[in-house]
């Protein structure tokens with residue numbers, strides 16, 4: 001069976017080595033040795049200081065919204081994973097959808113200003129499949145209107161834009177270290193923030209508001225990453241570079257195979273050093289996608305309709321038409337992409353797709 005992603009598991013002995021340390025320290029939560037080591041190593045690897053490790057990639061979205069968005073309107077993209085919209089609604093903010101660019105697949109920054117009202121407090125946009133939003137223009141608009149910018153950078157581990165970590169953009173960026181993502185801690189995540197004062201506030205919020213054992217600095221919740229998660233992260237991290245290199249080989253294979261077909265691929269923004277996190281293909285019609293999906297499923301290959309459906313169609317949001325997002329969602333399919341896919345498997349996938357396209 002081939003799924004769209006496959007969790008990378010490090011050699012068991014290497015994970016056990018870290019577990020050994022936990023058994024020795026007898027500390028399994030609350031900022032232990034491994035938690036600290038992972039934070040330091042990630043900050044260095046990513047080139048992004050001020051990282052807060054979290055229990056998953058959804059909590060940092062919630063915390064950032066809680067701190068930065070009040071209960072206001074949040075301008076957001078309909079083309080993302082459901083967590084982006086759900087976090088907004090969960091935090092008692094109102095999502096205001098702005099359609100996406102049909103090729104970059106990120107929020108169409110030229111349509112943001114028209115969606116701003118006096119209730120708007122923040123912009124929450126997703127760097128889709130690791131492809132950055134137009135961060136300069138989004139930043140300019142936000143500054144002009146006094147809005148905060150949060151990036152859902154769940155797909156962006158290792159992505160650089162203009163020679164620096166994509167996590168360094170916006171007021172806060174968040175990442176997911178879920179088992180299906182490039183770098184993972186089983187479940188886990190992080191938030192990144194340049195401003196030291198805001199960093200401190202986010203840090204308090206993710207740990208019940210604790211300033212120390214007896215003093216509190218405002219309201220908080222528990223979003224802490226534990227030592228078992230950190231151990232997994234430390235065991236996985238040394239393999240991330242080679243995983244990305246292998247992903248690139250697979251990406252190039254797919255690209256080459258589809259070069260003479262009418263399939264469309266994502267357009268990467270200039271200046272991005274990408275992480276090959278996903279291989280989405282865009283079909284001419286939903287029917288074609290469904291045929292391909294069926295043919296692959298028969299061979300025990302499970303690509304994923306991602307992102308689908310367009311989030312403006314969720315039952316708990318105010319309906320608003322977003323033509324590009326609805327159209328792309330109906331035609332986009334993420335093909336299997338992970339380091340250990342072999343050529344034989346790739347040939348089965350690409351041939352099955354070519355056959356359907358020729359019909």
Ligand SMILES: *Cc1c(COP(=O)(O)O)cnc(C)c1O
Pocket residue numbers: 056057058059080081083084126152154155175176177178187188189
């Ligand atoms: C994975 C993902 C999330 C959620 O992260 P979790 O770690 O699963 O909570 C949020 N946004 C996007 C775009 C994602 O892909």
